[in-house]
Amino acid sequence: MVAVLKSLGRNPPDPRFFQKVSIPLREGASVILGFSHLALTACDWTSQSQSLEAAGYTRVFFSRHLPNPPEKIPLLSRHHPTHDLALYHHPTGLAIELIDHGPHASPQTGPYQVDPQEPGCLRLHCADPAREIPFWTRGLGFRLNPEGTEGVLQRPVAAWCARLRWIHDPAITPAPLDAGGHACAAFVVADLKRELLRMITLGAWEITPPFCLSPNGQPLLIALLRAPGGAIVELLQPLGKPSP
Numbered sequence: 001m002v003a004v005l006k007s008l009g010r011n012p013p014d015p016r017f018f019q020k021v022s023i024p025l026r027e028g029a030s031v032i033l034g035f036s037h038l039a040l041t042a043c044d045w046t047s048q049s050q051s052l053e054a055a056g057y058t059r060v061f062f063s064r065h066l067p068n069p070p071e072k073i074p075l076l077s078r079h080h081p082t083h084d085l086a087l088y089h090h091p092t093g094l095a096i097e098l099i100d101h102g103p104h105a106s107p108q109t110g111p112y113q114v115d116p117q118e119p120g121c122l123r124l125h126c127a128d129p130a131r132e133i134p135f136w137t138r139g140l141g142f143r144l145n146p147e148g149t150e151g152v153l154q155r156p157v158a159a160w161c162a163r164l165r166w167i168h169d170p171a172i173t174p175a176p177l178d179a180g181g182h183a184c185a186a187f188v189v190a191d192l193k194r195e196l197l198r199m200i201t202l203g204a205w206e207i208t209p210p211f212c213l214s215p216n217g218q219p220l221l222i223a224l225l226r227a228p229g230g231a232i233v234e235l236l237q238p239l240g241k242p243s244p
Contacts, residue, residue, distance in 0.1 A: 031189055031190040031191045031194060031195060032139075032140055032141045032187055032188075032189055032195065033155065033157075033160060033187075033188040033189060033190055034153065034155040034157055034159070034160020034161065034162075034187065034188050035094065035095075035153055035155075035159075035160050035161065035162035035185075035186075035187055035188075036095065036160070036186040036187055036188045036234075036236055037087060037094065037095035037096060037097045037185075037186050038094050038095070038096055038097070038112060038114065038122065038182050038184075038185050038186070039096075039097045039099050039110075039177075039182060039183055039184040039185070039186065039234070040096050040097065040098050040099065040181070040182055041099060041100075041101060041110070041178055041179060041180055041181065041182075041183055042084075042098050042099060042100040042101075043180060045084075045098070045100060048098060049086065049088075049098060052088050052096060052098065053088075055090075055119075056090055056091065056093070056119075057088035057089065057090050057093075057096060058088065058089055058090075059086055059087070059088050060086075060087045060088065060089050060095075060216075061086065061087055061215070061216040062084075062085075062086040063084065063085055063086070063215045063216055064084045065082045065084065066082060066083055066084070066085065066213060066214075066215060067081070067082060067213070068080055068081055068082055068083045068101075068102075069211040069213065069222075071208040071209050071210075071211045071224075072177060072208060072211075072224060074206060074208070075176055075177040075206065075208065075224055075226075075232060076101065076176055076177050076178050077104075077106035077108075077176040077178055077179075078101075078102070078104050078106075078178070080101065080102030080103075082102075083099060083100055083101055083102060084099070084100040085097055085098065085099040085100070085215060086098045086099075087215075087216070089159070090119050092119060092120055093114070093119025093120050094114060094119060094120060094122060094162060095159065096114075097186070101177070101178035102178075106175065106176045106178050106179045106180070107180070108173075108175040108176065108179040108180065109175065109179055109180045109181045110175050110179045110180065110181045110182045110183030110184070110232075111124055111125045111126065111169075111172055111175060111182075111183075111229075111230070111231045112124055112125075112181070112182035112183070112184075112185055112231065113125070113167075113181070113182060114182070115165070118163070120161070120162065120163060121150075121162075121163040121164070121165060122162055122163065122164045122165070122185065123164075123165045123167050124136075124164060124165070124166055124167065124185075124231055125167045125169035125172045126166055126167070126168070126169060126172060126229040126231065127168075127169060127170050127171075127172050127229055128229060129166035129167075129168055131203075131228050131229060132166055132227060132228055132229050132231075133148070133151070133166065134202060134203075135199075135202045135203055135204070135227050135228050136151055136164060136166075136227070137151055138202060139198060139199055139202040139204075140153070140187060140233070141153055142162075142164055149165060149166065150163060150164065150165045150166075151163070151164040151165075151166075152164075160188065172229070172230075173230065174226060174229075174230025174231075175230070175232075177224070177232055183232055184224070184232040184233070184234050185231070185232075185233055185234070186233070186234035186235070186236055187233065187234070187235055187236070188236050188237075188238070189235050189236065189237050190237065191237065192210055192221050192222075192223055192235055192236075192237040193210070195235055196210075196223055196225070196235070199225055199233075199235075202228075203227070203228035204225045204226065204227065204228070204233075205225070205226050205228075206225060206226045207223060207224070207225040207226075208223050208224045208225070209223070210222065210223045211223075212239070218238065219238070219239040219240055220236050220237065220238060220239060221236075221237040221239055222234060222235065222236055222237075223235050
């Protein structure tokens with residue numbers, strides 16, 4: 001296992017994190033339940049929330065002053081002790097998490113975009129789509145179309161479905177979690193530790209240790225990682241029922 005971690009190069013996870021995980025490092029059946037949401041960094045909370053509502057989004061909840069786990073520090077340009085977030089749903093589009101990382105957010109722009117004509121379609125700017133596709137298909141469950149330009153994540157729960165297009169962008173560079181625009185895509189998983197091991201075999205790097213957070217009273221086990229090209233992905237495992 002240590003040899004596998006060393007072979008990853010940049011910022012592999014601490015091998016001690018996996019010592020108590022008895023899952024072999026090999027590809028297996030995905031336990032990705034589905035797409036969760038796309039994060040949107042708040043630079044003007046009032047204006048952005050109004051824009052989301054004007055585009056047909058409805059706010060599901062608003063959590064203020066949540067602890068900002070230190071495990072996220074390597075992925076942030078600047079860490080603040082708390083952060084605010086609100087989740088917005090769309091009747092036919094991807095859920096959006098508006099998140100305020102605090103003042104002095106990064107001037108960079110995240111690699112994700114929502115297609116304005118198709119709110120259920122996610123666009124990922126990447127320097128090498130061919131390098132990215134195995135991670136998103138074999139790792140996150142997207143099925144590639146015959147043209148090789150778009151992936152579809154089809155799940156029984158409509159809110160967990162998504163489409164993804166890879167946009168060739170040779171100038172793109174890895175952006176921090178608090179970059180402007182959409183800097184992170186989140187997915188719901190059934191077994192976080194198992195999925196992290198699979199992601200490693202598919203080129204994930206800069207993986208955070210798992211941490212717990214309870215937005216809107218829902219306990220979650222969370223880890224963040226970078227896809228091969230540097231885009232940030234968040235994996236969420238629900239832990240029990242939400243608190244009242």
